[in-house]
Amino acid sequence: MEIPFLDLKRQFEEHKNEINSVVLEVLASGWYILGKECEKFELNFKNYLVGKDEGYVVGVNSGTDALRLSLIAAGVEVNSEVITVANTAIPTISAICSVGAKPVFCEVDEKTWLMDTNKLEELITEKTRAIIPVHLYGFCADMDIINEIAQKNDLKVIEDVAQATGAVYGSRKAGTIGDYGAFSFYPSKNLGACGDGGAIFVHNREQYDKLIKLRNYGQSSKYITEIENGINSRLDEIQAAILNSRIKYIDGWNLSKAKLAQRYINKFKSLKVPVQFQISYDEVIPQYHLFVIKLLKGDRDNLMRILEKQGVQTLIHYPVPLYDQNAFKKYKKCKLEVTENLTKNILSLPLNPYMTEIEVDYIVNIIAKSLNT
Numbered sequence: 001m002e003i004p005f006l007d008l009k010r011q012f013e014e015h016k017n018e019i020n021s022v023v024l025e026v027l028a029s030g031w032y033i034l035g036k037e038c039e040k041f042e043l044n045f046k047n048y049l050v051g052k053d054e055g056y057v058v059g060v061n062s063g064t065d066a067l068r069l070s071l072i073a074a075g076v077e078v079n080s081e082v083i084t085v086a087n088t089a090i091p092t093i094s095a096i097c098s099v100g101a102k103p104v105f106c107e108v109d110e111k112t113w114l115m116d117t118n119k120l121e122e123l124i125t126e127k128t129r130a131i132i133p134v135h136l137y138g139f140c141a142d143m144d145i146i147n148e149i150a151q152k153n154d155l156k157v158i159e160d161v162a163q164a165t166g167a168v169y170g171s172r173k174a175g176t177i178g179d180y181g182a183f184s185f186y187p188s189k190n191l192g193a194c195g196d197g198g199a200i201f202v203h204n205r206e207q208y209d210k211l212i213k214l215r216n217y218g219q220s221s222k223y224i225t226e227i228e229n230g231i232n233s234r235l236d237e238i239q240a241a242i243l244n245s246r247i248k249y250i251d252g253w254n255l256s257k258a259k260l261a262q263r264y265i266n267k268f269k270s271l272k273v274p275v276q277f278q279i280s281y282d283e284v285i286p287q288y289h290l291f292v293i294k295l296l297k298g299d300r301d302n303l304m305r306i307l308e309k310q311g312v313q314t315l316i317h318y319p320v321p322l323y324d325q326n327a328f329k330k331y332k333k334c335k336l337e338v339t340e341n342l343t344k345n346i347l348s349l350p351l352n353p354y355m356t357e358i359e360v361d362y363i364v365n366i367i368a369k370s371l372n373t
């Protein structure tokens with residue numbers, strides 16, 4: 001059986017006619033940047049996140065830029081410090097570095113694999129300006145405590161919600177709980193475009209006005225600017241149109257993935273396979289971006305090869321703590337034991353809305369045979 005890690009072609013095929021027609025409409029309109037599709041998506045996405053009566057969404061070019069512009073808008077200046085985790089995608093850190101700030105790495109919790117709030121306060125210094133919790137794999141970090149610590153220390157909270165569009169924490173969607181929510185519509189994410197895209201959620205008009213300028217050369221209107229560090233980071237009309245047509249499917253996709261993830265978990269448990277799963281906080285409804293297991297015994301890289309030989313493609317998110325990347329080594333203060341243990345033993349298994357239960361069972365059976373001996 002051949003099971004690719006992800007099958008974006010299949011996702012396109014499902015709503016092919018619809019996508020083709022909205023893309024052609026944009027092409028025929030002759031208006032490609034900052035037009036009605038982007039405006040419509042900003043409203044659609046805001047309504048999806050919080051409903052009609054609150055908040056603002058700004059469409060930008062990518063999740064990386066969503067983080068970067070949030071940092072700039074939050075006033076994170078050169079040489080200040082931003083606390084985040086080391087088991088995340090590279091852009092979480094490169095966004096921090098792109099504004100001249102320094103990443104400070106917080107340990108993660110053994111069960112949730114998310115920012116360990118017991119280790120957070122001790123990292124705060126006079127230079128700290130912001131905290132970036134990462135909602136890894138679609139599971140929400142412990143936002144109530146993070147917000148509380150941030151408020152006490154006068155810090156901004158920027159949620160990296162690139163992997164968790166649709167996840168719920170308490171009564172709110174992820175990305176609407178901190179000061180800024182940075183979303184990605186990279187094709188593989190829960191809500192994916194057919195190219196790059198991102199968005200920022202904010203709570204008040206002042207933040208919104210600033211971000212609207214920052215994403216468009218700093219302009220308040222054509223050829224008028226009061227902001228010196230504006231960039232070019234806009235959600236283009238074609239991507240916005242695709243996202244407008246896809247947003248109605250996201251809950252269905254997330255639900256299918258949740259069912260398949262539960263199938264994985266039940267099957268692993270019934271076969272008593274020595275693997276561990278990510279645990280969510282009680283108040284969280286996760287939206288699986290990835291399905292990740294942690295091996296409690298056996299050799300991870302060997303298991304990957306065995307799966308590969310039998311047609312199953314797997315990946316590792318992420319193979320080294322980011323402070324061990326050449327680019328970020330200078331920010332390493334100490335080893336983070338839980339983080340390192342994860343990087344050595346985790347494995348991401350195929351998960352997409354179109355997988356079948358037969359495929360899930362096939363994968364679990366291979367892993368059981370390899371680890372249960």
Ligand SMILES: *Cc1c(COP(=O)(O)O)cnc(C)c1O
Pocket residue numbers: 062063064065088089091092134160162163183184185186196197198
């Ligand atoms: C994908 C991702 C990003 C960056 O998003 P892009 O749209 O690719 O720039 C940032 N943080 C995390 C955790 C991600 O998974």
